[in-house]
Amino acid sequence: MIQDIKHAQAQKREHPDPHENITPVPRKVIVIVSMALLWAVGYIFMANPNSNPALGDSRTPADLSVRAGGGAADGAQLFGAQCAACHQASGGGVPGVFPPLAGSEWVNAKETLPINILLHGISGKLTVKGAAYSGAMPAFGEKMSDAEIAAVLSHVRTHFGNSAGKIDASAVKSVREASKDRKTPWNGDDELDKLK
Template identity: 55%
Template structure:
């Protein structure tokens, strides 16, 4: 009997086992989540990809492409294009490498009527090239597939207005015109002889 009494006393000292309270999600939260989901579906359905974006400068991609293609090189940094594509051969000061790569500084071809330098950049050169700095017999790659009209206009404008050169800027429209006129050409210009025939 004493054992039973002690057990009963011990049991009375124990607290009840904890239990989780059933708290359902408030109905207002469920309604808000449902409303947000419905709005998201509606927005996706009615939103047109061609619309101007809600952020940024509010221009669509097509507008940006048109603005760049129609500019005179001002929207593209010609110095950056030069650094990325020309420095390796013509050097940062545009003096080239003697006997290997001709200089663009004080270059008669770079400052000639825009048709000539545009043609050279588009299709490259392979063969003998005579300049005021000497004779060069190397090659220049084509950039017609790598650079856009605006990029070619920008880099030529950069070259023609720097490094001691003083020629006018080149526009993307001029580049496009030469690109269209020479679209069937698949090989580089063969040095002095062919360059002399380019209409200037």
């Protein structure tokens, strides 16, 4: 009897078990979702992916590449496509992450040093303007021709406050030939200091 009383008291203290009510989705939500869906389907059918290229950038891939017949590579364009993501469009880099090119002793060194850096890349600690950077820079030797490397380095060495001068494709070709056996990136300050 006492147990029955305690049991009844315990049941009174408990909350009823939760249960799911049948609540319909509000009509406003249904209308908004339906309108968005209709707009998306209409946009897909009304968009014309084969539109006239004259309305946009009409350059062809041939216009953007270096011509074998002596056409010049656009160093600024190459910098924007290959380098600006890390070193920024201003050449200022990202503090603590990517080193600056503006006023960099590596950029303004003798021309063989930046050529070697672009050809083979860097891994490990690199000190630029007194700040240490630890990371990796990819090698562009397989990706860019001699003329393209010369163009991008000429752009960097004559912009961002640098005044080291332009680099010729023949200089890149000779450095590429001299370092053709190298298969790994330069080990930061340890190896690059020797090339200064």
